[in-house]
Amino acid sequence: MIYKLDPISDARWEEFLRRDPRASVFHSKDWLQAILRTYGYTPVVFTTTPPDRPLGNGAVFSIVKSWLVSPRLVSLPFSDHADPLMEIEEDREELLKELRQGQQDGRWKKVEFRPPAAGRQHSSWTTFHDGQSFVLHHVDLRPGLDRVYSRFHHDSIQRKIRKAERSGVQQDVGASERHLRQFFTLHVMTRRRKRLPPPPYSWFRNILDCLGENAKIRVASRDGRPVAAILTLRFKETAVYKYGCTDDRYHNLGAMPFLLWAAIQEEFHSGARDFDLGRSELDNPGLIHFKKKFGAEPTELCYKIFPAEASPTIDKNWRLTWARKLFGLLPDRALIHAGSLIYPHIG
Numbered sequence: 652m653i654y655k656l657d658p659i660s661d662a663r664w665e666e667f668l669r670r671d672p673r674a675s676v677f678h679s680k681d682w683l684q685a686i687l688r689t690y691g692y693t694p695v696v697f698t699t700t701p702p703d704r705p706l707g708n709g710a711v712f713s714i715v716k717s718w719l720v721s722p723r724l725v726s727l728p729f730s731d732h733a734d735p736l737m738e739i740e741e742d743r744e745e746l747l748k749e750l751r752q753g754q755q756d757g758r759w760k761k762v763e764f765r766p767p768a769a770g771r772q773h774s775s776w777t778t779f780h781d782g783q784s785f786v787l788h789h790v791d792l793r794p795g796l797d798r799v800y801s802r803f804h805h806d807s808i809q810r811k812i813r814k815a816e817r818s819g820v821q822q823d824v825g826a827s828e829r830h831l832r833q834f835f836t837l838h839v840m841t842r843r844r845k846r847l848p849p850p851p852y853s854w855f856r857n858i859l860d861c862l863g864e865n866a867k868i869r870v871a872s873r874d875g876r877p878v879a880a881i882l883t884l885r886f887k888e889t890a891v892y893k894y895g896c897t898d899d900r901y902h903n904l905g906a907m908p909f910l911l912w913a914a915i916q917e918e919f920h921s922g923a924r925d926f927d928l929g930r931s932e933l934d935n936p937g938l939i940h941f942k943k944k945f946g947a948e949p950t951e952l953c954y955k956i957f958p959a960e961a962s963p964t965i966d967k968n969w970r971l972t973w974a975r976k977l978f979g980l981l982p983d984r985a986l987i988h989a990g991s992l993i994y995p996h997i998g
Contacts (some may be wrong), residue, residue, distance in 0.1 A: 825868060
């Protein structure tokens with residue numbers, strides 16, 4: 652039998668996450684709270700554990716719905732990956748039966764999982780269809796910082812770190828309104844280069860507010876001018892590089908390798924043993940190559956969808972091409988406004 656619980660109010664969820672080695676920051680109550688505050692997506696956990704017992708498993712979703720789109724279950728929106736935390740085959744079959752029944756009853760139109768490679772081996776996925784695919788990169792910090800640094804590409808990463816240090820690039824770490832404004836300004840620049848709108852400002856504010864000390868902005872500046880910034884997350888022994896942005900006029904300073912190396916060192920000294928460099932789209936080979944130069948191990952990340960998507964990939968690509976042409980014409984204020992209008996509907 653499947654039971655449902657609210658992972659924000661039910662203390663069993665956080666206690667369960669502390670015990671499960673596959674749990675990530677994207678499963679956490681704080682991350683779900685940030686999604687709820689920004690987009691209004693209600694979180695729900697499906698489990699085979701009765702309400703009066705400690706949780707033994709759980710698959711967490713957000714109910715993605717708006718006036719523009721039909722309800723769907725996503726695990727999880729605006730998150731790189733989220734394993735369904737169910738090990739026993741019978742429990743997974745009970746979950747999938749509930750999900751199919753909900754789709755047939757019209758409670759949700761579609762279900763989407765975002766399992767990392769280890770979670771994709773379940774036989775349950777044979778009833779799902781492949782969605783978007785990415786490359787996920789991790790840097791193993793367990794060998795120690797000297798060994799980690801030695802694996803960096805000598806010219807592209809190590810040399811740029813040294814150049815940034817010689818050029819007087821400095822790091823400022825925090826979660827204040829000033830840090831967020833500097834980050835968001837650089838983020839808008841980066842999204843403009845990609846001809847895409849940025850997520851709303853409130854999304855980043857809610858991440859910082861909800862995750863507290865487990866979310867940080869690191870800004871690299873030279874002569875008082877911000878030139879690059881990253882937003883990192885932390886959960887147990889894993890640090891996550893979630894967002895990065897730059898002013899490309901200062902690309903030659905090496906500020907991004909400088910920031911990532913500073914983050915790796917700080918997170919290692921505070922107990923992190925894994926540095927998740929996040930997902931990369933398959934059509935962005937430059938980003939994939941950049942992360943490989945940090946000695947990061949790549950794994951495949953393929954989203955799983957039930958039922959099949961209605962729109963063929965070629966139609967999606969065509970629409971995105973024309974959308975980018977339109978976004979590329981918008982001034983910054985209009986581009987930011989477009990993001991605030993669009994993101995609540997895309998999940």
